[in-house]
Amino acid sequence: MTASRTARERVRAELTREIADIARRQLATEGAGGLSLRAVAREMGMVSSAVYRYFPSRDDLLTTLIIDGYNALGEAVEQADAACPDDDYAGRWLAACHAVRTWALAHPHEYALLYGSPVPGYQAPQDTVAARVRDVAVLGRIVSQAQAAGAVDPPALAPAPPAPLREDAERVRELMPGVPDDVVFRCLAAWTGLYGWVSFELFGQFTNTIEDRHTAFDHAMRVMGGAIGLR
Amino acid sequence: MTASRTARERVRAELTREIADIARRQLATEGAGGLSLRAVAREMGMVSSAVYRYFPSRDDLLTTLIIDGYNALGEAVEQADAACPDDDYAGRWLAACHAVRTWALAHPHEYALLYGSPVPGYQAPQDTVAARVRDVAVLGRIVSQAQAAGAVDPPALAPAPPAPLREDAERVRELMPGVPDDVVFRCLAAWTGLYGWVSFELFGQFTNTIEDRHTAFDHAMRVMGGAIGLR
DNA sequence: AAAAAACGAGAGCACTGCTCTTGACGACTG
DNA sequence: CAGTCGTCAAGAGCAGTGCTCTCGTTTTTT
Numbered sequence: 320m321t322a323s324r325t326a327r328e329r330v331r332a333e334l335t336r337e338i339a340d341i342a343r344r345q346l347a348t349e350g351a352g353g354l355s356l357r358a359v360a361r362e363m364g365m366v367s368s369a370v371y372r373y374f375p376s377r378d379d380l381l382t383t384l385i386i387d388g389y390n391a392l393g394e395a396v397e398q399a400d401a402a403c404p405d406d407d408y409a410g411r412w413l414a415a416c417h418a419v420r421t422w423a424l425a426h427p428h429e430y431a432l433l434y435g436s437p438v439p440g441y442q443a444p445q446d447t448v449a450a451r452v453r454d455v456a457v458l459g460r461i462v463s464q465a466q467a468a469g470a471v472d473p474p475a476l477a478p479a480p481p482a483p484l485r486e487d488a489e490r491v492r493e494l495m496p497g498v499p500d501d502v503v504f505r506c507l508a509a510w511t512g513l514y515g516w517v518s519f520e521l522f523g524q525f526t527n528t529i530e531d532r533h534t535a536f537d538h539a540m541r542v543m544g545g546a547i548g549l550r
Numbered sequence: 551m552t553a554s555r556t557a558r559e560r561v562r563a564e565l566t567r568e569i570a571d572i573a574r575r576q577l578a579t580e581g582a583g584g585l586s587l588r589a590v591a592r593e594m595g596m597v598s599s600a601v602y603r604y605f606p607s608r609d610d611l612l613t614t615l616i617i618d619g620y621n622a623l624g625e626a627v628e629q630a631d632a633a634c635p636d637d638d639y640a641g642r643w644l645a646a647c648h649a650v651r652t653w654a655l656a657h658p659h660e661y662a663l664l665y666g667s668p669v670p671g672y673q674a675p676q677d678t679v680a681a682r683v684r685d686v687a688v689l690g691r692i693v694s695q696a697q698a699a700g701a702v703d704p705p706a707l708a709p710a711p712p713a714p715l716r717e718d719a720e721r722v723r724e725l726m727p728g729v730p731d732d733v734v735f736r737c738l739a740a741w742t743g744l745y746g747w748v749s750f751e752l753f754g755q756f757t758n759t760i761e762d763r764h765t766a767f768d769h770a771m772r773v774m775g776g777a778i779g780l781r
Numbered sequence: 782a783a784a785a786a787a788c789g790a791g792a793g794c795a796c797t798g799c800t801c802t803t804g805a806c807g808a809c810t811g
Numbered sequence: 812c813a814g815t816c817g818t819c820a821a822g823a824g825c826a827g828t829g830c831t832c833t834c835g836t837t838t839t840t841t
Contacts, residue, residue, distance in 0.1 A: 327808075327818080351667065352583055355797065368800080369820050377798065435667025436582065437753060448758070474705045476776030480769050483762050490759055507760075508743055508770045515746020516739070522668060527679070528721055529738075531714050538711045539739045545707030546777045558787080558838065588828065599831080600789050608829065 335373045338363065339387070342380055343429070350428050351435075356380070378441050381432070386450045388429045393453025395422045400457050408465035409541075409549040415457050416513050416540040423517045430521060434514055452494070455510060459494030462506055465549055466498045473502055473548030480504050502548060509543040516540075566604045569594065570618070573611055574660070581659050582666075587611065612663070617681045619660045624684025626653045631688050639696035640772075640780040646688050647744050647771040654748045661752060665745055683725070686741060690725030693737055696780055697729045704733055704779030711735050733779060740774040747771075 341359050349355075356377050360367040374380040399418035403411040423430040433451070465471050480488065480500050488500040491507065498506070516539055519525055520532055529535050572590050580586075587608050591598040605611040630649035634642040654661040664682070696702050711719065711731050719731040722738065729737070747770055750756055751763055760766050 331818090356799090357797065366821050367798085368822075371799075372819065431667035434749075434753070434755075436662035451755075474707065476705065477769065477772035481765060483765050484769060487760050487762055487766055504766070504769055505773060507766070508747070508773050511746035511750050511770070512739055512743035512774075513746070515742035515744070515749065518665075518746065518749065519742050522665070524665075524682075529718050531718055534712060534714050535718055535735070535738070538708070538715060538735055539742070541708035542736060542739050542777070543743075546773070562787090586828065587830090597790050598829085599791075602830075603788065 331373070338370060338373055339380070339383055343384060343387070346384060346428050346432070347426065348428075351381075351432050354381070381441055382446060384429070385432055385447050388426070388433050389447065389450035389453065391426070391429075392419065392422050392433065393450070393457070395419075396454045396457045400461065405464070406468065406470070408461055408468070408470050409544050411461045412458070412544045412547070412549050413537070413540055415454075415461065416543075417537070419454065419513060420517050420520070420536055423521055427521050430517070434518060435522070456494055458506065458510060459491075459498075462498055462502065462547065462549070463495040466495075466502065470550045471498075471502060471548045472550055473505060474545070476505075476546060505547045509547050512543045513540065562604070569601060569604055570611070570614055574615055574618070577615060577659050577663070578657065582612075582663050585612070613677060615660070616663055616678050619657070619664050620678065620681035620684060622657070623650065623653050623661075623664065624681070624688070626650075627685045627688045631692065636695070637699065637701070639692055639699070639701050640775050642692045643689070643775045643778070643780050644768070644771055646685075646692065647774075648768070650685065650744060651748050651751070651767055654752055658752055661748070665749060666753070687725055689737065689741060690722075690729075693729055693733065693778065693780070694726040697726075697733065701781045702729075702733060702779045703781055704736060705776070707736075707777060736778045740778050743774050744771065 338359055341362050342354060345358060345362075346354050354377070356370050356374075357367040359380075360370045363370075374383075396415050396418045399414040400411050403414050462471065480503075484504070485500060488503045491503050492498060495503065495506065516536060520529070520536070525532065569590055572593050573585060576589060576593075577585050585608070587601050587605075588598040590611075591601045594601075605614075627646050627649045630645040631642050634645050693702065711734075715735070716731060719734045722734050723729060726734065726737065747767060751760070751767070756763065
């Protein structure tokens, strides 16, 4: 009973996964806007309307791709962090940065879907919010542990964050307990620097300028890690 | 003769401009992917094929919008810089940052066109490269002048940039003569941090996290200016 | 005034997302 | 076991897209 019902549900789940896989492949080659439900259906040997049994709309397909992407990226960052010695906080930060860049270079269109401009008619549902904290949570954990170990020694760069920012810092601190406001905002700046760099590299802003991109990225991330104060 | 020829060319130029304006308005409301040549034609009371007399393809229309956007942003940054006292280098950097953010908030879809993920089938031609240096040229000028005035005092953040990066630094230095390699890469990091922050804010990565965005941005840019070493 | 170039309009092609209906097959129940 | 009910693939169809081609008309050039 449950078995037979599961039999059907299982083929359904499999087809759903297959559709998502083909869509991801299409996304990888054509880009976000080139993702066509009809093309997916063609490649599956189905008629277009049949796909709608599995994904009510193109946006729902996009949503699963986005969530999967956040999870894949988050997992890559988590693994890179876990491969480092626990107390090498600067090294862990650097490894996490490289993991983000490596994943982005390997999945450029997927990265664009996550961190590029929003797809035209698409409005990201709340489901995607939960998945996207995984990567930044890693950064938060690194800094939080470094702080606890007394391995954060931020150089003087600017006046302390003004009072109105205390609430915002408090919210961010949920991901990095024990970290003072000043360092929290340094992390935010480094975080945006990381993704800004990767986006610039991926979206072509570095053409004819930065050629040795791996080395330049590595150095830039060391600078940002230093700005946080990681030893 | 020239006058009569100019008569036709003038109406052509005017129509071309009008098409671009309508497209820009559509871009502002619908976003990049929602830009439709047919809709532009409808709004102009033309038939769609007539628009192709003025823009051979949708991509050409996009290209002019992009170039115009780069110029508009560059001009905004230039003006913000010019409004500051020449020797207040940190203030000029901050003003330039705020100009970028303000323009981006006022023209979100246009900003997305410039700095977001590339539009699906669209390949940016070389024409767009020339226009996009205007904003970064301002930053380069600020730092270059600060350096000449001895107003750059970079705090120790990381080891010096490794040797392979000298060529890249040389290329970037064309926009900021006299600035040492170390500072060049700090500028690059700050530059990506600036656009990374604006992109995050615009593309929704700060929702439910950073609320006082103006203050947070201001503080983050002060941190980055401090990381460059601007006094 | 005649030839040439530019123009707007229209029809048409191939494509898209999406809806609705139809017919068939499978699974659960009386 | 037979009947019902839900699920499914298929097809037609709608409205929209970018883009091409042709056909008269107008404007410029010769």
